[in-house]
Amino acid sequence: MNDVVVTAMVRPERGVGTVETVVPATRKRKRETRERILEAATHVFAEKGYYGATMDDIVAASGISKGGLYFHFATKEAIFLALPNRLGEMLWNGMVEAMRPEVAMEDRMWAAVTSCLLTFEQHRDLTRVALVEAQLVDPRADHKIQAITRFFAHVHRQALDRLVTEGVLPPQDTQLASYALVGTVLEIVLRWLMGDEKRPLSMLAPDLVRYNLRAVGMHI
Numbered sequence: 001m002n003d004v005v006v007t008a009m010v011r012p013e014r015g016v017g018t019v020e021t022v023v024p025a026t027r028k029r030k031r032e033t034r035e036r037i038l039e040a041a042t043h044v045f046a047e048k049g050y051y052g053a054t055m056d057d058i059v060a061a062s063g064i065s066k067g068g069l070y071f072h073f074a075t076k077e078a079i080f081l082a083l084p085n086r087l088g089e090m091l092w093n094g095m096v097e098a099m100r101p102e103v104a105m106e107d108r109m110w111a112a113v114t115s116c117l118l119t120f121e122q123h124r125d126l127t128r129v130a131l132v133e134a135q136l137v138d139p140r141a142d143h144k145i146q147a148i149t150r151f152f153a154h155v156h157r158q159a160l161d162r163l164v165t166e167g168v169l170p171p172q173d174t175q176l177a178s179y180a181l182v183g184t185v186l187e188i189v190l191r192w193l194m195g196d197e198k199r200p201l202s203m204l205a206p207d208l209v210r211y212n213l214r215a216v217g218m219h220i
Helices: 019-050 053-063 068-072 076-098 107-122 125-138 139-165 174-195 202-216
Strands: none
Touching: 019 053, 019 076, 019 125, 053 068, 053 076, 076 107, 076 125, 076 139, 107 125, 107 139, 107 174, 107 202, 125 139, 125 174, 139 174, 139 202, 174 202
8 A cells, every 4th residue: 555645734824924914015015116106206297297208207217117107007197197196195194183183173273284384395396296287287187186175175164163163263154264274375385386485384384374363263
């Protein structure tokens, strides 16, 4: 009788080389590669403009293979249109931190505006591409920016509504006030991008916030 060799099947420990760890790791790498592409594309578009930039430029700037680039984005247009969303996500993350429920409502508004200005300042190329270049190139980019604007106006309107209800602010058209607040912030940012305003946004933040809070009737 031939000897029979029995091989025991040993199940790997949970979390070690299993689907539970491999799949999240793969997703993380894909996210990181996508971010790397968008970061490189931001600077390429800021330097050369949409029409002057090529996919080869983005490949060179990102260090990603051409195949890797096309795996994530089929066209230059797709990359370009992803940039307003990227800026929106950064602004959103800052707003979430600023609008913590344990913080007084007026302090939340102060923190939210300051957070937005710091995001714009720290990501100047992205801000210029998303707020200026993108709207000139593709109407769909303008819709994305308008969606971001409406969202931030909505957040500020909720804060103003609550402050009016609590008697901190006088009765007023909070929808109008919220859009006016967002508008003043964007106007300052655009002047800064165009070079008309030389000072850093972080330096302008305190006065801009005070102006907007006083405009709605807050005594500060």
